[in-house]
Amino acid sequence: MHRTLSSTTVSSAQNIRDLRDALAFLSTLPGHLSTTSKAVDAHAELAGIYKRIGAGTPVAPPTRIGPAMLFENVKGYPDVRVLVGMLASRERTALLLGSTVEQLPFTLLRALDRRIAPMTVSFPEGAPCQEVVHRAPLDIRSLLPAPTNTLFDAGPYFNLGLLRAEDPETGEADVTIHRLCVQGSDRLTVYFVPGRHIDQFRIKAERQGKPLPVSISMGLDPAIYLAACFEPPTTPLGFDELTIAGGLRQRPVELVDCVSVPAKAIARAEIVIEGEILPGERMREDINTGTGFAMPEFPGYLGQAQSCPVIRVTAVTHRFNPILQTIVGPGEEHVNLAGIPTEASILRLVENSMPGRLLNVYAHSAGGGKYLAILQFKKGSIRDEGRQRQAALTAFAAFSELKHVILVDEDVDIFNSNDVLWAMTTRYQGDVSTVFIQGVRCHPLDPSQSPDFSPSILEDGISCKTIFDCTVPFALRERFRRAPFMEVDMDTES
Missing domain, CATH: 2.30.110.10 (Electron Transport, Fmn-binding Protein; Chain A)
Structure with missing residues (x-):
């Protein structure tokens, strides 16, 4: 690909x-x-x-x-x-x-x-x-x-x-x-x-x-x-x-x-x-x-x-x-028509507020290009801890119809759902890695945004926006290094 x-x-x-x-x-x-x-x-x-x-x-x-x-x-x-x-x-x-x-x-x-x-x-x-x-x-x-x-x-x-x-x-x-x-x-x-x-x-x-x-x-x-x-x-x-x-x-x-x-x-x-x-x-x-x-x-x-x-x-x-x-x-x-401009908008707004941290964005197919974004964030020092969540908040500002943001590190392929789910499995704990933002207006076509679905939703079109922080705490980064394999180019091997 x-x-x-x-x-x-x-x-x-x-x-x-x-x-x-x-x-x-x-x-x-x-x-x-x-x-x-x-x-x-x-x-x-x-x-x-x-x-x-x-x-x-x-x-x-x-x-x-x-x-x-x-x-x-x-x-x-x-x-x-x-x-x-x-x-x-x-x-x-x-x-x-x-x-x-x-x-x-x-x-x-x-x-x-x-x-x-x-x-x-x-x-x-x-x-x-x-x-x-x-x-x-x-x-x-x-x-x-x-x-x-x-x-x-x-x-x-x-x-x-x-x-x-x-x-x-x-x-x-x-x-x-x-x-x-x-x-x-x-x-x-x-x-x-x-x-x-x-x-x-x-x-x-x-x-x-x-x-x-x-x-x-x-x-x-x-x-x-x-x-x-x-x-x-x-x-x-x-x-x-x-x-x-x-x-x-x-x-x-x-x-x-x-x-x-x-x-x-x-x-x-x-x-x-x-x-x-x-x-x-x-x-x-x-x-x-x-x-x-x-x-x-x-x-x-x-x-x-x-x-x-x-x-x-x-x-x-x-x-x-x-x-x-x-x-x-x-x-x-539809995913590409709606999602790629959304990616560009998120990149621009986050880059303006914290240059060099957000490496790429993918508006995932599962969200129809509107509801779900994967953000690839680079932490350069301990001072960047927490900035990844600020990037997610900025993404919500960049595109109001966004519902879920998944944050991953630079070693995760955001276009590979298996890799993203691997990060969510091994770098995420639900009670400390999830941020809920309740009572926010989202896109009206989401059928779960209804008081019938949850009493926490006051009227149709209101949503709980969620950040899934699947990044490694900077202080623990050595523990989470992926297994290093030899890079081999089969085209050049005899």
């Missing part, structure tokens, strides 16, 4: 400008892309196939980390292909950014430091995302195969749609990914976790009695998706995450004016849905099915259907023979 990249691989990754470039790049790397022409139904069947092939944790077993998969024959949609799993492997994600497994969060940090603003481009022959234009009246259900993950889903979902909108008061732009349920020919519902920036824009527009124009871009350069998943405090309200994508590729993300609303979309997207969030309108996600559920969410459970704002679709534009990109959630793809 851990390997050094050749200069050719790094150069090829840096030349990626859109999804098709990314797929061409993956086609040169054995084991990272699978294509099938077998007819498949977007209703539950597609997700059921990929569950076994490459969805990964926390999808229920049997599952594994496998290749991205391009479905070229989706029933009822002869001109649309569906891609799943582009980022459902940490190694593949690293390759697509010209990075390595261990260096991914540091790659994102460098991009944060050398941001490049997006630019609106006029294409002489038309933007790639507008090769085909469908204006209202339209029926989005006949144009695009929005998948359902399970038979219990509220309906078909676009779940890798990058929403872009502008603050109606300041003009500042933001991009985020939200679940979008198809509710009719020209209606989508959008679910916002409280506090999300585009929801703040919506609230401002609604107070003015106005709709909020939005674009929904799908099928993108992976760098754009990763950059969009940064959250506060690293990216506060008014921060345009597309500047980070520009930093990752060292060139601006190209935008284009929408054809039906005063908004901008990703110019090289495969598909763009244009529309406006309607003021004052709400709709239950399961209004057409009555399942009570939404779709599988990152903790590994079916999310509850919510009453959500409504988007009126005004146009759909796309490339010739477009690729609809989707995600099987929960799964490793």
Whole structure:
């Protein structure tokens, strides 16, 4: 899993400008892309196939980390292909950014430091995302195969749609990914976790009695998706995450004016849905099915259907023979999208407060990229004893939705769960190595955060955040030295 990249691989990754470039790049790397022409139904069947092939944790077993998969024959949609799993492997994600497994969060940090603003481009022959234009009246259900993950889903979902909108008061732009349920020919519902920036824009527009124009871009350069998943405090309200994508590729993300609303979309997207969030309108996600559920969410459970704002679709534009990109959630793809920016945010905040101590961070798959972080901490002297727990507290500040932090020493491989559990077994005593922080607001999708689960929880969404300190007390470090084996390079042995 851990390997050094050749200069050719790094150069090829840096030349990626859109999804098709990314797929061409993956086609040169054995084991990272699978294509099938077998007819498949977007209703539950597609997700059921990929569950076994490459969805990964926390999808229920049997599952594994496998290749991205391009479905070229989706029933009822002869001109649309569906891609799943582009980022459902940490190694593949690293390759697509010209990075390595261990260096991914540091790659994102460098991009944060050398941001490049997006630019609106006029294409002489038309933007790639507008090769085909469908204006209202339209029926989005006949144009695009929005998948359902399970038979219990509220309906078909676009779940890798990058929403872009502008603050109606300041003009500042933001991009985020939200679940979008198809509710009719020209209606989508959008679910916002409280506090999300585009929801703040919506609230401002609604107070003015106005709709909020939005674009929904799908099928993108992976760098754009990763950059969009940064959250506060690293990216506060008014921060345009597309500047980070520009930093990752060292060139601006190209935008284009929408054809039906005063908004901008990703110019090289495969598909763009244009529309406006309607003021004052709400709709239950399961209004057409009555399942009570939404779709599988990152903790590994079916999310509850919510009453959500409504988007009126005004146009759909796309490339010739477009690729609809989707995600099987929960799964490793969500882990990487949410987790790698989280790692970068934790590293930055801890480094600012105690330079040189925190060596690396891994937002573990078991927490869906949000709930569980492994921190590798280096104690240089007795004066560093206790600082590892301060680093954990800082991590909670860096990412408010984090629930558990496991602290390990520099000799533990944070990407190897067996090694982490070994540290927890031999360097941890529950009564003295555990820190409980009760009554803290966390992410609302954790089903254990309920008064029904524990009387200590006052209301839904409140959690007990926990630090598991699996580091060796500095004064006892000699007792905990791992058995030293001879380092032998089999490639050079005769």
